[in-house]
Amino acid sequence: MTYRIARNGQVFGPYTAAEVQAYLADGHIVPSDLAQLEGAQGEAAQVWLPVAELFPSAPTGVVPPPTPGYAGGLPRLYPDPPDLPWWMALLLGIFTAGAFFVVWDLVLSAWLRRIDRSSNAVGFYAAVAVVYLLKLPDEWSTFRYNIGYDIAPEHGHFHWLLSLAGLVLFFASRFIFRTELLRHFNSLEPIGLRLGPIMTLIFGGIYFQYHFNRINELKRALRLSVPGV
Numbered sequence: 001m002t003y004r005i006a007r008n009g010q011v012f013g014p015y016t017a018a019e020v021q022a023y024l025a026d027g028h029i030v031p032s033d034l035a036q037l038e039g040a041q042g043e044a045a046q047v048w049l050p051v052a053e054l055f056p057s058a059p060t061g062v063v064p065p066p067t068p069g070y071a072g073g074l075p076r077l078y079p080d081p082p083d084l085p086w087w088m089a090l091l092l093g094i095f096t097a098g099a100f101f102v103v104w105d106l107v108l109s110a111w112l113r114r115i116d117r118s119s120n121a122v123g124f125y126a127a128v129a130v131v132y133l134l135k136l137p138d139e140w141s142t143f144r145y146n147i148g149y150d151i152a153p154e155h156g157h158f159h160w161l162l163s164l165a166g167l168v169l170f171f172a173s174r175f176i177f178r179t180e181l182l183r184h185f186n187s188l189e190p191i192g193l194r195l196g197p198i199m200t201l202i203f204g205g206i207y208f209q210y211h212f213n214r215i216n217e218l219k220r221a222l223r224l225s226v227p228g229v
Contacts, residue, residue, distance in 0.1 A: 006034040006048060011227050014038050021055060031055075034077060034226055048077040048226045077226045078115045078189060080219060081212035082107055089209050102132050105205045108212075109177055112184070119180050124173035131166035174204045181208065191218060 002014035015023065023029040031052030084104075092100040106129060109122035178200045185193035193215070199207045219225040 002038045003035045003054070004038060005029055005051070006036070006227055017055075020051065024051065024055060032223065048079075077224055079111070079226050080216050082111055082209075083213060083216045084209065086206055086210040086213055090206050093206070099132075101205055102129050104209075105129075105173070105177075108205060108208060109173075112177070112180060116180065116184055116188075121173060121177035121180055124169060124176055128166065128169045128173055131162060131169060135162055135166065171201065174200055177208065181211075185215070191215060 002016055003020055004011050004013040005015065005020070006012075020029060020035070024031070029051060031050060033051045034048040035051045035054050036048045037054075089100070089104055093104070102125075105125045106122065109119070109125045113119045113122045175197075178195050178197075182193055182195060185191050193211065195207070195211065216225065
């Protein structure tokens with residue numbers, strides 16, 4: 001049984017339990033550092049806990065300053081959300097004609113799925129990505145027509161049904177993801193997250209990423225940041 005130790009966004013180890021206790025005794029590890037058990041399955045594989053909680057009786061070589069936490073005690077800690085600056089995500093989405101938005105929505109929802117096995121958003125975003133790929137040939141034909149390199153494309157019933165399905169999935173995935181984020185960040189990580197429905201409808205992943213950046217800043221300030229490894 002081995003443990004990884006995290007401090008200020010850096011990960012060390014793996015160490016055996018005996019090594020962790022020895023490092024606690026000489027002060028190289030302090031009780032407020034975070035530890036993750038290697039080889040754990042399911043949700044336990046994503047959870048980081050204070051060393052003091054996993055090794056409550058181990059001798060320590062230093063008395064660290066108290067670690068700020070939430071009211072009611074320090075909760076279980078989860079890997080930080082993806083921390084790409086929201087404005088960079090916006091620029092990448094513009095420069096790739098929206099393709100980056102499709103990929104980044106999958107990245108965000110996959111992160112949530114890793115820390116919350118009940119999350120369904122990644123499935124909806126995957127369906128959006130499939131529709132996006134199916135529509136690429138028609139979109140390319142339309143683009144060629146608009147720049148004068150092709151005749152006007154003829155869109156059949158399948159094209160319009162696919163567009164309608166894509167639109168429904170697009171907005172459904174945003175609001176499902178919003179619901180799951182609110183559930184996580186107001187229960188398991190109770191930071192009091194608020195996500196407006198209108199902003200969710202209009203800006204989607206960019207709006208979520210803006211809040212992820214703020215969440216990560218808060219977690220770092222409270223020494224609750226956990227590397228997403």
